[in-house]
Amino acid sequence: MFGWNGKIAKVYLTEKKTETVSLDEEFLTNYLGGRGLGVKFVYDLVKPGIDPLSSENILAFAAGPLTGTSCPTSGRYATVSKSPLTGSIFDSNSGGNFGPELKFAGFDGLVVLGKAEEPVYIEIHNGKISIKDARHLWGKNTREVNRELSKFGRVACIGKAGEKGVRFANIMNDYTHTCGRGGLGAVMGSKNLKAIVVKGNKKISISDRERYKKYFQDITRLLVASPVSSKGLSEYGTAVLVNLTNYMRILPTGNFRFSRFDFAEEISGEKINSVFPIKKTPCYACPIACKREVRNTEIEVPEYETISMFGSSCRISNIQTIMRANRLCNEYGIDTITTGSTIACYAELKGEELTDEKLLELVELIGERKGIGQELCEGSMRFARANKNPDISMQVKGLELPGYDPRGVLGLALGYATSNRGGCHLRAYMIGPEIFGKPKLVNRLTFSGKSGLVQVIQNLFTAVDSLVVCKFALFSVGEEEWANILSAVTGIEFVSESLLEIGERIWNIERLFNLTEKFSNKDDTLPERFFQEDGGVEGRNIKKDEFRASLLEYYRFRGWDREGIPTKEKLAQLNIQL
Amino acid sequence: MLEAVRRPTASSKKMGSTLFSSGTFLTQKRAAKKLKVNVKLFATVRKFSQKDNLEINIEEGSRVKDLLSRIGIPQDEPLLVIVNEYTQGKETPLQEGDTLCLFPIIAGG
Numbered sequence: 001m002f003g004w005n006g007k008i009a010k011v012y013l014t015e016k017k018t019e020t021v022s023l024d025e026e027f028l029t030n031y032l033g034g035r036g037l038g039v040k041f042v043y044d045l046v047k048p049g050i051d052p053l054s055s056e057n058i059l060a061f062a063a064g065p066l067t068g069t070s071c072p073t074s075g076r077y078a079t080v081s082k083s084p085l086t087g088s089i090f091d092s093n094s095g096g097n098f099g100p101e102l103k104f105a106g107f108d109g110l111v112v113l114g115k116a117e118e119p120v121y122i123e124i125h126n127g128k129i130s131i132k133d134a135r136h137l138w139g140k141n142t143r144e145v146n147r148e149l150s151k152f153g154r155v156a157c158i159g160k161a162g163e164k165g166v167r168f169a170n171i172m173n174d175y176t177h178t179c180g181r182g183g184l185g186a187v188m189g190s191k192n193l194k195a196i197v198v199k200g201n202k203k204i205s206i207s208d209r210e211r212y213k214k215y216f217q218d219i220t221r222l223l224v225a226s227p228v229s230s231k232g233l234s235e236y237g238t239a240v241l242v243n244l245t246n247y248m249r250i251l252p253t254g255n256f257r258f259s260r261f262d263f264a265e266e267i268s269g270e271k272i273n274s275v276f277p278i279k280k281t282p283c284y285a286c287p288i289a290c291k292r293e294v295r296n297t298e299i300e301v302p303e304y305e306t307i308s309m310f311g312s313s314c315r316i317s318n319i320q321t322i323m324r325a326n327r328l329c330n331e332y333g334i335d336t337i338t339t340g341s342t343i344a345c346y347a348e349l350k351g352e353e354l355t356d357e358k359l360l361e362l363v364e365l366i367g368e369r370k371g372i373g374q375e376l377c378e379g380s381m382r383f384a385r386a387n388k389n390p391d392i393s394m395q396v397k398g399l400e401l402p403g404y405d406p407r408g409v410l411g412l413a414l415g416y417a418t419s420n421r422g423g424c425h426l427r428a429y430m431i432g433p434e435i436f437g438k439p440k441l442v443n444r445l446t447f448s449g450k451s452g453l454v455q456v457i458q459n460l461f462t463a464v465d466s467l468v469v470c471k472f473a474l475f476s477v478g479e480e481e482w483a484n485i486l487s488a489v490t491g492i493e494f495v496s497e498s499l500l501e502i503g504e505r506i507w508n509i510e511r512l513f514n515l516t517e518k519f520s521n522k523d524d525t526l527p528e529r530f531f532q533e534d535g536g537v538e539g540r541n542i543k544k545d546e547f548r549a550s551l552l553e554y555y556r557f558r559g560w561d562r563e564g565i566p567t568k569e570k571l572a573q574l575n576i577q578l
Numbered sequence: 579m580l581e582a583v584r585r586p587t588a589s590s591k592k593m594g595s596t597l598f599s600s601g602t603f604l605t606q607k608r609a610a611k612k613l614k615v616n617v618k619l620f621a622t623v624r625k626f627s628q629k630d631n632l633e634i635n636i637e638e639g640s641r642v643k644d645l646l647s648r649i650g651i652p653q654d655e656p657l658l659v660i661v662n663e664y665t666q667g668k669e670t671p672l673q674e675g676d677t678l679c680l681f682p683i684i685a686g687g
Contacts, residue, residue, distance in 0.1 A: 235622060431685075
């Protein structure tokens, strides 16, 4: 087998047992790796209705067929589980070096089942899997755990928040890289699993080296030629978006009550670059190098989403405060979008203008699960419901919305509503066509033509999450190039359409999982605020009838019925057995 | 074909027209009349000017590309051009009171 290792590690924590399971080529061809592989394991192994924080949940880590090769941006891996925040199936992927090292250690993935009696960590070293005592690491935050375990290999771990069951706790790998959003760190903590350490020196075998070399050069050339990947992201990171979204009136401000922030320049990428000397900290095999930290410190430069939530949405205009909040989140291992949005929700509920000190105090209380943090650590949906004001939680399916006001980007509005993991911009990044004009500019203020586009981009992104490569490369490199290099690596012929079909298969399995968890078409919606209020631009509230018509059209394009349930014909076409 | 997406103009907003009803893209030059447009520069585009915010008087009928020449931005500089909150191309005609935001080609998430 080429590209893949053809096996995964299974760790039964309750029984303190480990096992190596082989995967056949047909299975891997259907699901690729990363998100696809993890979703299939969770779909097959997690019983309906279980508590995500119980020992019955599983946690899958999966790399893809390209992970660990020299293919640009292929340093990623995915984690998949049932989310304690949303109750849906949930995948999250991260860069750094952990994913490639998992492949070098001899595995395509790792599935963790059950619950350990005492805190443990899992070590995988050149094919050997061990469960080790982690009592000395319990109660420590992510940087310290990384530091202590990095002598044994690449580390993915949780901080205090994951131990304490904060519903949006992250898994952090290689210090600052994050499997964020849905609380998979809390799933890890509920299993008494503090960390995974991987190390190995296995080389990834490539089927056709000559072809691989050609496609590798094609992809590299495209990344270097594109100003997006070679300049925009590389020089300013994602923070460069703050001024743009502010001028486009889609920058969430004051918990999405407004769409423009008077102090945007103060929290912008331009400001960060003018104040701090920046050092790039690229992921494995990545020429884009968007991740950055302040030179001679270990302080991470926050991403756009983080700035939009702690900054404009919480109405904080001090970039240093936002950087501190970001740092605290990474230390405790909590999601910056949900943390920021839940605090913005709290501020609206209390009618409070947050000070810099108060913001940082609330982040810390969430991480420690103390004081008001005991309520906020449930996420904004549960917090707002408990306070009898559910409409001020800016979430879809329980996941807080990221930094783009959907009233000004209607394709993204549909993308938010139909995302299988809830309010997320990375299932179909419609900002590409609607704002950047990539790959082609479309009118951002109409639903017309969006339903078809959204589902195609969702399918493509799902495939990309399964290879696993970085979505940022998609601004420059198309599905044809990915299919080509995948074919050269694996020796199996893939074309653009086969990648899209694999993406569609995985998307439908996620939908089936969610339907058995009592999600329905009623959950494919947006917070009421976006239908009722205009965010400060006259007439820009979303018209409900237009939204519903677009949603029905989306179901039709997907081959689902009017209730949003995949038809038997569609499942048969995708070779999905119920 | 970026300019195919219609946009409301500053003047049409003042007259209270609906969002997409204004499409009078001027193409011929009229002598002596000037337009006043506001220009905001961001990120790497700031290197082309001493100021980040400019108010520029330019001949009626001018397009985005003419404005770039006035500021001293090379025509082949990859740019994301936003005119009154709409992504536009370099051939887009300018109108009185337009606000232009010039970004490098960026993306992210």
